[in-house]
Amino acid sequence: MCCQRLKNVEVWICRSKFPERVASRLAEYKRLSIPPSLVNSSALNKPRGIRRQVLKSFQHFKMKSTVVATLASLSCIVLAAPSQISKRNSCPSGSTFAIGAISPFLLTPISKAQPDKAFGGVSTGVTTPNDLCTIVNLEIPDFIDGESTLLKTCTLSFAFPTSQQAAPHTLESSGPGHFTFTGYLTGFGSDDKTTYNRQPLLGPSPPFPPESMVPGNTYTIATLPCGILPGTGGQTVAGALCSRDTSLKWSQTGPSGNGGCPVGFFVVVS
Known part of the structure; x- marks a missing residue:
């Protein structure tokens, strides 16, 4: 049997006694934009069932293409959604802070073992057992x-996620989690010359701090009247975080978490 390669058809079509019908069907398939790969040579050589077989194959092809395209579109929607959504859903309870929550503008380490050393401002707070503390401003x-904040309530919280929840930010903790938070007088904070022997003036400390703090939680350190005098333009509120038995290192974030869960100290005024 003599066969020939038909233009634009990816199969070999053998000459038969139905050349006109084959040519007619090929023209119809081209008009319907049926992919050449779906045109079956044996089907073209059969006078019956040609249209049904090829159209059925074409419909199956279109259905598969539609399903694939739909799934691809949905995948794009999911991939386009902010990665922060899954992050935020896994953050510790209480770490979704209100708009306007205040985060520290300065962290300053001090060392009991090196009482005259000034570390200056840092972005990563640290505590070590009976040595390093961090002053939070x-x-x-x-x-x-x-509205005046004089009689408003200031709630100081510490967001303490796990290291996985904090990623991409640093949070390292080891120890049972006993901390102290020493308060300074309102209006007094640390600077680049602050040392353990040269701290701000002591003031009232939180009356009921948490007994311990461990990763995976958010803790309320204190809830007190803000007491900021009108006309001052705002005042610094500061305190030192220390520990007798726990090492902690944390990268302070903003209230939104900056790509991960919020980490560190925050004040909410209400």
Whole structure:
């Protein structure tokens, strides 16, 4: 039997006694934009069932293409969604802070073992057992949305996620989690010359701090009147985090978490 290669058809078509019908069907398939790979040579040589077989194959092809395209579109939607959504869903309870929550503007380590050494400002806070502490400085405004903060309530929290929840930010902790938080007088904070022997003036400390703090939680350190005098333009509120038995290193984030769960100290004014 003599066969020939038909143009634009990816199969070999053998000459038969139905050349006109074959040519007619090929023309129809081309009009319907049926892919050449779906045209079966044996089907073209049969006078019956040609249209049904090829159209059935074409419909199956279109259905598969539609399903694949739909799944691809859905995948794009999922991939386009912010990766922060899954992160935020796994953050510790209480770590979703209100808009306007205040984070520290300065962290300053001090060392009991090196009492005259000034470490300056850092972005990563640290504590070590009976040695390193970190002074946390926050600026509380005297007015928020036109209202005085003098009689407002300031809630100081410590967001303490696990290292996995904190990623891509640093959070390393080892030890049973006993911490102290020493308060300084309102308006007094640390600077680049602060040392263990040269700390801000002591003030009231949180009356009921948590007995211990461990990763995977958010803790309320204190809830007190803000007491910021109108006309001051805002005042610094500061305190030192120390521990007798726990090493801690954390990268302070903003209230949103900056790509991970929020980490560190925050004040909410209400």
